[in-house]
Amino acid sequence: MLPTLILCTTLPSMFAVGCAALLALKDRKQWVWFAGLAVLAGIAGLVTLGILHAWNYGR
Numbered sequence: 001m002l003p004t005l006i007l008c009t010t011l012p013s014m015f016a017v018g019c020a021a022l023l024a025l026k027d028r029k030q031w032v033w034f035a036g037l038a039v040l041a042g043i044a045g046l047v048t049l050g051i052l053h054a055w056n057y058g059r
Contacts, residue, residue, distance in 0.1 A: 002057045009045035013038050 016038035023031035 002054065005052065005054055005057060006049070009048045010042065013041035013045055016041050 016034050020031045020034035020038060023034060
């Protein structure tokens with residue numbers, strides 16, 4: 001249960017990192033926006049795990 005929960009909350013961040021890497025590889029300037037979105041999505045994932053009290057699912 002816990003690994004699935006962590007994967008679901010970090011999936012948007014991983015997707016944004018992938019998009020940023022692809023845009024940076026193609027020398028497009030929009031990669032900065034996706035990198036910022038990846039950071040925001042990571043923070044939102046951590047907040048979501050905190051709201052769901054994810055540490056209790058590991059027991």
